[in-house]
Amino acid sequence: EIVLTQSPATLSLSPGERATLSCRASQNINFFLAWYQQKPGQAPRLLVFDASNTASGVPGRFSGSGSGTEFTLTISNLEPEDFALYYCQQRADWPPITFGNGTRLEIK
Amino acid sequence: EVRLWESGGGVVQPGGSLRLSCAASGLTFSDDAMSWVRQSPGEGLEWVSSLSGNSGHAYYADSVKGRFTISRDNSKNTLYLQMSSLRAEDTAIYYCAKDYDILTSWGPGTLVTVSS
Numbered sequence: 172e173i174v175l176t177q178s179p180a181t182l183s184l185s186p187g188e189r190a191t192l193s194c195r196a197s198q199n200i201n202f203f204l205a206w207y208q209q210k211p212g213q214a215p216r217l218l219v220f221d222a223s224n225t226a227s228g229v230p231g232r233f234s235g236s237g238s239g240t241e242f243t244l245t246i247s248n249l250e251p252e253d254f255a256l257y258y259c260q261q262r263a264d265w266p267p268i269t270f271g272n273g274t275r276l277e278i279k
Numbered sequence: 280e281v282r283l284w285e286s287g288g289g290v291v292q293p294g295g296s297l298r299l300s301c302a303a304s305g306l307t308f309s310d311d312a313m314s315w316v317r318q319s320p321g322e323g324l325e326w327v328s329s330l331s332g333n334s335g336h337a338y339y340a341d342s343v344k345g346r347f348t349i350s351r352d353n354s355k356n357t358l359y360l361q362m363s364s365l366r367a368e369d370t371a372i373y374y375c376a377k378d379y380d381i382l383t384s385w386g387p388g389t390l391v392t393v394s395s
Contacts, residue, residue: 207382213387214374215374217384260324262379262380265380267326267338269326270323270326272323
C-alpha cells in the first residue's frame, strides 16, 4: 500500500499570501495524484487531478505540480474561503486508493 | 450537475448491521463506477469500497472485507453499502463518491455510530 505523507500538518498564513502544501509518496506514483479541499462539516471537494490538472470550477489561484514521489499544491493570493483542510490522494496503485493525513491551512 | 445524497446512518450496537444508501442524479448512473469513503471523527479519509457501473467488479478495503457488501440498483440510480459485524472502529461519516480513483463528486455524508 502506498503511503502519502503531507507537510506541514498545519500552515498559518494571512489572506493575500501564497500557500505551498507538500505531499510525498512512499514510492513512485508518476503523476497519479489528486488534491481535495475539505471545509468543516462538508464533504471533500476535488481541486486537482493527475498532479497538475485543475478540476472544473476551481479558481485559477489553485495549481498543482510534481511527479514521481514529490508533489505540491500552491494557492496564490489566499482568499478567506481557502482556509480549510487539504488532502492528497494517489491512484497509481489501487485498490486501495490512499489519502495523505492532511494539511490544515489556518488564518494567521 | 451531479448530486449524491447518502442516507441510512444511525446508531448501532457492536456486532449489528446497517445498510447505507446513496441516491444519485445528474449523471448516467449505470455508466459510472461509484465508491464509499469514510472519515472517523476528527480523522482523515479512508477508502472503503468501489463498484463498477455494471456491478461486475467490486473492491474492498482490507478493514471491511468480509463484513461489508457494496451493491447498486441502476434502475433506481442508487448505490448501497450493507455493513455487518460492525465494530467501534467503523464509527465514521460515510461518503459516497463518483468514480473509482478520481473522486469527482461527493455526497454530504451520513454518520454511522457503533456504540453500546
